[in-house]
Amino acid sequence: MGNHHVLNHEGVDISQNDTWLALSTNELPDGIALSHISLLELLQKQEKLEVLLPLSDLLDSAGKLAGGLLEQVSDLVTQHASRVGVWVTANSDTDLLIGLSEFLLQQDLIVIHVPAFTDGRGFSYAQTLRQIGYKGEIRIAGQFGRDQIAYLLRTGVDSFVLNEHDMQSISDINQAFNALSSSYDGRNAAALPMFSGS
């Protein structure tokens, strides 16, 4: 994995304190977490770690949480983890979130991977997670751009994984996080300018 940074909702670099590890898989995209760990390494560790699992690998062909071997692996990871999260890619089956609410609500972290700057499904994923009552952390990773950060914050995203190049090119991180600070809020009728009394 390349060198990445995690920024919180205020644009503060929290990489130093971020200890999430992505479980190594063949299809792990770059930048899901700052580091990764294989299943074997995890099982050999004495201490419990914060581990991110690929949601799609936990599901059967019908999109349901799989039983059998996969469930056992997942249980094993959970036993060796202090906190568990999942990552999804906005490129995966769009019905993924439907029917999994109960499972998703239990996660400490959900990372949404954006496959392309113009792919806006991640915005709907984040907003839907908030609407089903998910209170944990939502993190965005992948090919999103600095100019989307303000919108992502409004759909409920808490933190952002950026690569070294993007970190260098954002001369004013504060500006990216505060763009259009007085924006209309398409999620709430009472907040529309003509109804908000402002």
Added chain:
Amino acid sequence: MYQYNYADQTLVDERVEQFRDQTKRFLAGELPEEQFLPLRLQNGLYIQRYAPMLRIAIPYGLFASYQLRKLAEITRKYDKGYGHFTTRTNIQLNWPKLEDVPDILAELASVQMHAIQTSGNCIRNTTTDPYAGIHQEEIADPRPYCEIIRQWSTFHPEFAFLPRKFKIAVVGTANDRAATQVHDVGLHLKTNEAGELGFEVLVGGGLGRTPVIGKVINEFLPRQHLLSYLDAILRVYNLHGRRDNKYKARIKILVESMGGPAFAKLVDAEWEAHTKDGPLTLTEENFATASSFFTEPDYLAFDTLQVQSDLQKQLDADKDFANWYNQNTVAHKVAGYRAVVISLKAGVVDGRYVPSGDVSESQMDALADLADKYSFSELRGTYQQNLVFADVQANQLYELWQQLSTLHLARANINTLTDMIVCPGWDYCSLANATTHNIAEQIEKQFDDLDYLYDLGEIRLNMSGCMNACAHHHTGDIGILGVDKKGEHWYQISLGGNSSNDAKIGKILGKAVPATDVAVTLQKILDVYLEQRVSNEQDVERFGDLVDRVGIAPFKEKVYG
């Protein structure tokens, strides 16, 4: 008309600064092209054949004289002294410089205007009936709902990177003057049996490469659910719409692929699960607030018999005025008033063809003055690329007509063959396959006799320079589509389209004709109409009705036989 409050104004000002920064970073090489592209599009900026094109939003077509004066000033200062009104009631500038655009946007913001979401894969400017609020048979004024939709959709954080563009149109009368059936979402205001207001909701209409008529997915949506339901439609589209092929990415393809009922079911499931009765639910108080921005102007009371009698004298005395009155004015719900359609289809003026929808800076200034004097300082844009003064005193029509005439803005051709919808075509647009202006000029020269045009009656002629169909050629009584054949421009003709209540896609007449033959081919088609139409004392069969009745075979025979 809606007036920006502090929040609106702050926001457009912030948007200008945001885009100024994005442009600066792009020009400095800090912002990659693939990210700047969607960002500039969402600020209305295309890169066209010779120069950028800036599309400025006119929300639901309604604007004020002071805004038009600013547009005139901008076209003088930053462009070549004219603007182009589009079918979606926006105005386009064809020659701005990329580095000037942030300054242009700042000027626009000073008069409560912007170019936000006029382009790109997001929710575009909502359109409506140009006669909103003045029609006798209106069920309800659509403008308050348009403004609610504008505020919801502008900068909606979830829907700025959709699979493809998304267009909404709203109408408040049974007669559809906003082509709602060929929009991504069409909303028809209606009342239920209990007398409550709501909407019939259509989805999945659209033209372009795959023309489709929208399907009703909800026969009555109570109005308090307007935004939560639209939100559900947009989310289903955002998550399920195709992203692998831009020609298959519009919502119409998604709706077609699963069928209207299945799509409706998905929307209902999404709505019930996540947005219904949530924070997007609108209240009666909200509707009262929204409606308060669209109150009636201070109409005067007249001795209507006197006004009518005076007007009749003017009509009798001046045939040109009578023609204009008959073609270019529309009934008003208030006695003593008419709506006036200002034709932006001047045709050939001083030997030069004026493209459909084009207005010069001096015409803009003059129109702003006339709007102040004759129509409560407001103007409206129409789907047919014309303008409307909605509230003109009948006793001032004659003097208004005289002044419009000197500006070449009183051509009495509304709803006739030369009231053409024409896209800019090859001359400006980098997507176009063929020129359109030279063909429109050829048609103007062939059909320049007004009495002949009046005899032909109501005919909608729409011409697009490529299959993207910006001029809606599919829904014209006569549609002309420019195609490229080995580097030459040819023109395919279709007949029998309609964008109103009886919306349908025209049928292709046959193989395309060369550029030189378009007007003569039209002449043959019109000859068939004049030969075969059925008339009685009350009624003359309209062109579209004849095509419905006899099909395209007789036209085909005449043109190719």
